[in-house]
Amino acid sequence: MxxxxxxxxxxxxxxxxxxxxxxxxxxxxxxxxxxxxxxxxxxxxxxxxxxxxxxxxxxxxxxNSAILGMRIKLWLYYKTKNRKGFIQKFLSKYGEPPxxxxxxxxxxxxxxxxxxxxxxxxxxxxxxxxxxxxxxxxxxxxxxxPGPSYTIRNITFPSATDNSLDTAIKGTQAGTLLKSGDKYNLDVIKSERIRIDTRLKEEGFFYFAPEQLIVRVDSTVDTHKVDLVVKIKETTPEQAREIYTIRNIYVYPNYSLRDTSLKLDQAQAYRWYNIIDPRKTVRPYIFANTVLLHPNDVYSREVHNNSLNRFINLGPYRYVKNRFEDVTPDSPKLDVYYFLTPYKRKSLQAEIIGRTTSANYTGTQINLSWKNRNAFKGGELLTVTLFGSTDVQVGGQNNGFNVFQYGAQTSLSWPRLISPFNFRSANAYIPRTILTLGYTSVVRQKLYSLNSFTGSFGYQFKSDIHKTHELNLLEVAYVKPRNITDLYTDSIRNPNNRNPSLKHVIDPQFTMGPSYAYTYDNTTEDYRTNSLYYRGKLSLSNNLYGIISGADTLAGKVKTLFGAVFNQYVKAEAEIRFFHKLTTGSKIATRLLVGVGLPYGNSTILPYNQQFFIGGPNSLRGFRPRSIGPGTVDPSPGDANTFIADQSGDIKLEANIEYRQKLFSIVYGALFADAGNIWNAKPHQVGGTFGPNFLTQMAVDAGFGLRFDATILVLRTDLGFPLIRPYTPAGGTRSITPSFKNAIFNIAIGYPF
CATH class of the missing domain: 3.10.20 (Ubiquitin-like (UB roll))
Structure with missing residues (x-):
């Protein structure tokens, strides 16, 4: 009481x-x-x-705004008004006048x-x-x-006559937004004018504008009904009634505001366009994928806008300015000018990054990147990056087993498809061919070191604003261990150790094959009530060569390629995120992850760098990173004095749901629940193999958190409570009573999904 x-x-x-x-x-x-x-x-x-x-x-x-009926901002205004103290001045920024x-x-x-x-x-x-x-x-x-509402009875468009503009407008009628039986709405009429203008801009009516259309309304035709008549204003100029075609196209690859002359006498003709580039800063073919308009083409605003987007996405250019010039002698013609202002060709950038990794380590990374935005005068982007990082875990059982990395990454991106096949597209996105080469040295203090060599060659292109395709014709990775300590070797041999994958971490790994990834994403369109993100990827390694060579590890037929034992597998991954907006400041976010790797032939398990992990700030937030699975395996080390090894598997299933609510300013709250596990595709550990009872082996957690969303940076804190573990510890149960004692606190950058 x-x-x-x-x-x-x-x-x-x-x-x-x-x-x-x-x-x-x-x-x-x-x-x-x-x-x-x-x-x-x-x-x-x-x-x-x-x-x-x-x-x-x-x-x-x-x-005045209020929270639970309290006008806090107004109260701050009154309390800090005319106050001179530092705290009062700071708080006054958040006040609100009455x-x-x-x-x-x-x-x-x-x-x-x-x-x-x-x-x-x-x-x-x-x-x-x-x-x-x-x-x-x-x-x-x-x-x-309000009185009675008026509905539309009839809609009349201009008749198709010898007048090309009347005929074109009549041709848009099938897609009209005005429907018989609908309520009259002025906003719909305005949208209809814009719709018609958009269609006309694809048919050469360069000078036409929505304001040159009028929709007459007759409300006397019937009780509470109206007739609508779509007409061209009589004041519409002759120029707006003409269909324009393209005459000449000029591109200025090294334009600056100091240039006052068009220099048409210096134009170099290349195929269907002309280049004015006295300094020879680029090769003429660079614009073959960007200049989508051609001489004698009917003007199309969509094709024109796609060209502008391609110029911007080409890479070397900071600004793109465009101009059309009416050059009508006997028939309506346009000359097109593209003025391109380049970036500085070469640049050097240094980055210092603070981070937390998925393995619960905290550290820093330094990147030094050199870029050449027009490496071979064809718009190629050459990037060379040197990096070094250190990640430490303070406290916990992995304290002292720090991770150090250093290496180099080189990539060369061409703004076109380098292929024997002739692929053509006219959308707003430039296809790219990308070559990457990299080397990384990973040093796990007191345990082992790994040398990793990677390379890839493939294509990246967008079929529309939502769909992205990534096709790597070849991905190669070779990982070789070095400096394996006695501590790590003894851990592998320790009979109390229940994690045979320790040896798998330091096995040599050699993968080579193609991959394809498809991404669909409309989540950036904030006006949607429901939005979706999907990414699927299929990876292959040495499949054809393994079959031809007759590789079969289980039968003792271990094969090599270039003197190294190669990995053979098929791996498929899929991730679906679905977002449902409840109100302006709240939404439901869900995610489903499925990954399946099937080793065969020359392999009985996926290489370690291709395996799946689960747990941590972007996964199961009520469990330590990489601490769950495979299956019902207890991840606790047999020896309390040794390090905690990461758990890995060939198969992964994870589901998450999160309710997000804006609290105030940049602060958002969240309630979440996660479930999932990983498994081996083939027997390696007792209880770790995928089977028909996989749903009963899911780990489950729930919790809450805060997100500080400053747009350019999102700082996230989550407190996750484990509820169900997939294994039964000695003398315990799978269920866990929620308490702050066993809660996991996560700090991370960005949303979990």
């Missing part, structure tokens, strides 16, 4: 501290917002509700609402407003009388 009294008293003190009405000056009332009542029995309840909600959004000004009812213009608000209703089919609408006040506060109350 005493605790309840203290709680109520504390709450009363907080509410009193946040009270703002005592600061309202004499003769004023604090504005608390407005409401809209719809008084028309002829209007359905659903329409009345929609009208009321929409009209309420039009009321200005907005009242909004008084005297600032609400009832007549203007009523006029705006009436106009909106009339634009949405309620031609006889009227709105009036009044205020209702208390001692220190007041609200606005508006009464709307």
């Amino acid at each position: 005493i605790k309840r009294i203290i709680y109520l008293l504390s709450l009363a003190v907080i509410l009193n501290a946040c009270s703002t009405t005592k600061y309202v000056p004499e003769g004023e009332k604090l504005y608390t917002g407005g409401t809209v009542k719809v008084e028309d029995k002829a209007i359905s309840k659903s329409d009345s509700k929609n009208i009321s909600a929409e009209m309420k959004t039009l009321i200005r000004p907005k009242p 909004v008084y009812v005297s600032q609400v213009d009832l007549a203007k608000n009523s006029e705006i609402m009436t106009n909106r209703l009339q634009n949405e089919s309620y031609f006889q609408a009227s709105v009036s407003g009044d205020t209702i006040g208390k001692k220190k506060t007041a609200k606005a109350v508006f009464t709307a009388l």
